[in-house]
Amino acid sequence: MTRPVVPVSVIMPAYNNAATVRRALSSVAAQSVAPMQVVVVDDGSADESAQRAQSCAALLAPTELVVISQANAGAGAARNAAIALAKGEFLAFLDADDEWLPEKLEHSLAHLAGADILFVSHDMDVQSKVGAVVPMDCAVHFNRARDPFSALMRRGFVATSTVVARRDAVLAAGGFAIHLRAAQDYDLWLRLAQNGRFVVFPGAWTRYHLNDSGITANVEQRRLCSLMVLHRNMVGLYGRSGAWATVILRTAIIHYEAASAHIGRRQLGPALAALLRFPYCLAGTLLLFLRGKSTPGGAECR
Structure with a gap:
C-alpha cells in the first residue's frame, strides 16, 4: 500500500x-x-x-x-x-x-x-x-x-x-x-x-x-544559556497575569535544576555555588524586567 x-x-x-x-x-x-x-x-x-x-x-x-x-x-x-x-x-x-x-x-x-x-x-x-x-x-x-x-x-x-x-x-x-x-x-x-x-x-x-x-552534560553552560533565554523572552510576559511570579519562579527553577544536576554527579561544591548565585541572578533579572528590557546577554548572572 x-x-x-x-x-x-x-x-x-x-x-x-x-x-x-x-x-x-x-x-x-x-x-x-x-x-x-x-x-x-x-x-x-x-x-x-x-x-x-x-x-x-x-x-x-x-x-x-x-x-x-x-x-x-x-x-x-x-x-x-x-x-x-x-x-x-x-x-x-x-x-x-x-x-x-x-x-x-x-x-x-x-x-x-x-x-x-x-x-x-x-x-x-x-x-x-x-x-x-x-x-x-x-x-x-x-x-x-x-x-x-x-x-x-x-x-x-x-x-x-x-x-x-x-x-x-x-x-x-x-x-x-x-x-x-x-x-x-x-x-x-x-x-x-x-x-x-x-x-x-x-x-x-x-x-x-x-x-x-x-x-545537557554541561550544567553550568546550560544554566547560563537558560538565563539568557529568559532575558530574551520575558518581554512576552508584559500584560500577562502573574508575570512577576513567572520571572521569579523561572529563575528559581533554573538554579534548582543546576544544583540538582551537580548533586546527581556528587559535585556538592558546584551545587552550592549554583544555589548561592540565585539571589544575585534574580535581582539582576527583576531589574531588567522592571526596566522593560529584553537582552540577548546574561552577563548579570555570571
Whole structure:
C-alpha cells in the first residue's frame, strides 16, 4: 500500500551519530505518512555519520534525502542549515539519536489543522542507556495552563524531537539563535509561542535516548544559556497575569535544576555555588524586567 506524501521536511542535525542515525531515519521511513524530504546536516562529525545517513536513501523512498556536511558549529547552526534547504510547508525536528513511533507525523499534522497554530508537540518516552523507559507527560502541563506561554516560560515541556512547526513561522522568528550553546530549541519555541498558538497533545510518539555526550552534560553552560533565554523572552510576559511570579519562579527553577544536576554527579561544591548565585541572578533579572528590557546577554548572572 502506497503511503501518502505530506508537505513535511524532517530536520536532523548529526554529530558523531554514526551508531544511531540509521535508527532515527528508519523511524522516519516507518511513518504512516511519508514526509516529502529529510535533510541531514553532519555538523563536523569525526565518525561516519554522513555516510550512514546517505546509505538510508533507498530505505526512505519516496522521501527525498539530502545529506550535507559542515564544519562543527553546533546543533542550532546545523538545524538552520537544514531549514535553509527545506521545501516542506512544515518542519519536523528529529535528533539523530532519537526515534519516532509510526503515527507521529500523522497525529502532528492533524493537530496543525488550525491556521493560527504555529507548532505542535506531544508526550515522549525517555530511554536510559541501560534500556529503562520513563514516560514524560508533557501534555498535562499544557492542558492545565490558563496561559500556555507563561506555563512554557516557567518550565520547558516541549522537546525538540516532538515538534512539528510551520516553516514560514520558524523563518519569521529567525530560526535558532546560534550564539546560544544550549537551550536554542527552548528559545525558539518561546519566540514562536509569543506570536501564535501552539498545542501539546497526549501520546508518546517520540522516544528520546539519554546519553552523556550531549549539551545537557554541561550544567553550568546550560544554566547560563537558560538565563539568557529568559532575558530574551520575558518581554512576552508584559500584560500577562502573574508575570512577576513567572520571572521569579523561572529563575528559581533554573538554579534548582543546576544544583540538582551537580548533586546527581556528587559535585556538592558546584551545587552550592549554583544555589548561592540565585539571589544575585534574580535581582539582576527583576531589574531588567522592571526596566522593560529584553537582552540577548546574561552577563548579570555570571
